[in-house]
Amino acid sequence: MSGKRSLIRSGTTVDQMVRAIGDRIVTGYLRPGEKLDETSLAARFDVSRTPVREALGQLSAMGLVERRPNRGAIVAVVTQEHLASMFESMAELEAICARFSAERMTTAERRSLEIEHQASARLVQLGAEEDYEYFNTEFHTRLYRGAHNAHIYEMTVMTRSRLAPFRRAQFMLAGRLAKSWQEHDAIVTAIMRGDGNAAGKAAKDHVSIVSEASAVFAVGDQPRAAPQHQ
Amino acid sequence: MSGKRSLIRSGTTVDQMVRAIGDRIVTGYLRPGEKLDETSLAARFDVSRTPVREALGQLSAMGLVERRPNRGAIVAVVTQEHLASMFESMAELEAICARFSAERMTTAERRSLEIEHQASARLVQLGAEEDYEYFNTEFHTRLYRGAHNAHIYEMTVMTRSRLAPFRRAQFMLAGRLAKSWQEHDAIVTAIMRGDGNAAGKAAKDHVSIVSEASAVFAVGDQPRAAPQHQ
DNA sequence: GAGGCAAAAAGTGCATGCAATTGCCTGCTG
DNA sequence: CAGCAGGCAATTGCATGCACTTTTTGCCTC
Numbered sequence: 073m074s075g076k077r078s079l080i081r082s083g084t085t086v087d088q089m090v091r092a093i094g095d096r097i098v099t100g101y102l103r104p105g106e107k108l109d110e111t112s113l114a115a116r117f118d119v120s121r122t123p124v125r126e127a128l129g130q131l132s133a134m135g136l137v138e139r140r141p142n143r144g145a146i147v148a149v150v151t152q153e154h155l156a157s158m159f160e161s162m163a164e165l166e167a168i169c170a171r172f173s174a175e176r177m178t179t180a181e182r183r184s185l186e187i188e189h190q191a192s193a194r195l196v197q198l199g200a201e202e203d204y205e206y207f208n209t210e211f212h213t214r215l216y217r218g219a220h221n222a223h224i225y226e227m228t229v230m231t232r233s234r235l236a237p238f239r240r241a242q243f244m245l246a247g248r249l250a251k252s253w254q255e256h257d258a259i260v261t262a263i264m265r266g267d268g269n270a271a272g273k274a275a276k277d278h279v280s281i282v283s284e285a286s287a288v289f290a291v292g293d294q295p296r297a298a299p300q301h302q
Numbered sequence: 303m304s305g306k307r308s309l310i311r312s313g314t315t316v317d318q319m320v321r322a323i324g325d326r327i328v329t330g331y332l333r334p335g336e337k338l339d340e341t342s343l344a345a346r347f348d349v350s351r352t353p354v355r356e357a358l359g360q361l362s363a364m365g366l367v368e369r370r371p372n373r374g375a376i377v378a379v380v381t382q383e384h385l386a387s388m389f390e391s392m393a394e395l396e397a398i399c400a401r402f403s404a405e406r407m408t409t410a411e412r413r414s415l416e417i418e419h420q421a422s423a424r425l426v427q428l429g430a431e432e433d434y435e436y437f438n439t440e441f442h443t444r445l446y447r448g449a450h451n452a453h454i455y456e457m458t459v460m461t462r463s464r465l466a467p468f469r470r471a472q473f474m475l476a477g478r479l480a481k482s483w484q485e486h487d488a489i490v491t492a493i494m495r496g497d498g499n500a501a502g503k504a505a506k507d508h509v510s511i512v513s514e515a516s517a518v519f520a521v522g523d524q525p526r527a528a529p530q531h532q
Numbered sequence: 533g534a535g536g537c538a539a540a541a542a543g544t545g546c547a548t549g550c551a552a553t554t555g556c557c558t559g560c561t562g
Numbered sequence: 563c564a565g566c567a568g569g570c571a572a573t574t575g576c577a578t579g580c581a582c583t584t585t586t587t588g589c590c591t592c
Contacts, residue, residue, distance in 0.1 A: 131363075373574080
């Protein structure tokens with residue numbers, strides 16, 4: 073019995089690798105352009121190269137890493153242009169989710185969305201960025217689910233995760249917290265009214281604003297090469 | 303009988319496997335639920351199991367195959383519900399593409415869209431289903447590109463390919479050819495006018511109609527288990 | 533000192549081998 | 563004859579090995 077997997081959760085080794093590496097990319101711990109060396113990763117996680125290779129392949133299929141034949145893999149480098157296209161897509165996807173949510177959410181879903189949203193008002197007053205961030209994720213996830221469309225849900229979640237590295241610290245901007253809440257409020261109100269078009273428009277505006285706020289960070293952050301971690 | 307992988311295009315072996323297996327799924331040659339045995343596939347394509355495994359992993363990340371740990375892979379089984387959600391997503395995505403196309407296509411893109419569309423009128427008169435099918439694909443691809451948004455393009459193409467197996471023979475329906483052309487015409491007209499909303503609506507209606515036409519076929523075809531293809 | 537070449541080093545791509553898991557088959561029990 | 567335990571064949575999951583490609587390094591030339 074050689075060294076058993078230590079800290080990571082269950083599933084096959086490949087799945088663990090996909091999550092481990094994917095998480096590090098999504099959270100920004102691994103930066104775009106950074107080299108993903110199979111041997112080092114294998115050593116780092118105490119597995120052989122095979123599961124690492126498979127994981128890199130899957131991550132590449134998801135668009136999180138880029139693979140150059142015979143030349144190794146790197147964390148996907150997102151051009152400004154492609155980043156913009158993802159933010160724009162995100163706005164459209166959220167608009168669809170909000171519109172469908174307005175039309176399709178069950179009474180229970182509407183109620184709990186409203187309740188959570190109202191509860192979050194306190195976080196804004198307290199200026200609790202961390203907690204609001206968590207709530208914010210929850211809020212949007214509710215919209216995605218509320219659309220009652222599995223495929224749109226998948227696309228939206230995937231797009232959001234690919235955007236995650238570029239969206240950190242958005243709430244640090246002065247006043248962003250309160251504005252975010254108001255924008256959410258517009259979405260919730262429209263959903264409660266069952267007004268799909270208004271909900272869609274409100275969601276699109278909301279995401280567009282977030283995009284602009286985030287883009288600022290992305291610019292200085294992006295085109296750099298690979299840093300030294302650990 | 304066994305043997306060559308000559309007819310496939312270049313790239314790494316894994317890429318070839320992804321394309322080979324993916325094609326067979328998308329074209330319906332491999333049916334939903336069918337078992338994908340690593341050893342047989344490896345023998346069939348005359349490679350070792352490793353690239354087959356990697357390919358299956360990537361296809362699973364794309365949603366084309368389903369992988370049960372330790373229990374092998376099967377062609378993804380799409381429930382009626384999930385299928386409906388994909389068709390609905392498709393309509394929304396095409397609507398976005400058409401709207402953006404109306405707003406963003408270059409003059410050259412508009413012109414060539416119009417020209418090709420007009421040329422296809424002949425195919426309708428001739429009742430040339432095969433040729434029209436080819437043109438139809440081309441037409442929609444132009445819309446996706448015309449949106450000038452790489453991420454939406456990716457999502458749309460991916461969704462379309464996943465729907466491909468359920469969309470066969472749609473033009474066999476009586477009169478579908480002519481109606482399809484008219485629906486395209488509405489889209490083109492709106493795009494030429496630069497009217498994004500009209501283009502989006504026309505595209506959504508168009509796809510919705512196709513969805514309904516296709517759903518008919520899907521019903522009898524879908525939930526069955528695995529056939530014998532060999 | 534810059535440029536170019538060749539050999540070595542590093543790293544990827546695929547094949548093969550072996551342990552682990554699953555599912556089936558058999559035979560026993562009630 | 564149904565039901566279940568145990569064992570066996572088939573198949574998956576991962577590790578390792580080897581060939582090939584790319585990159586680096588060191589040396590030579592100019």
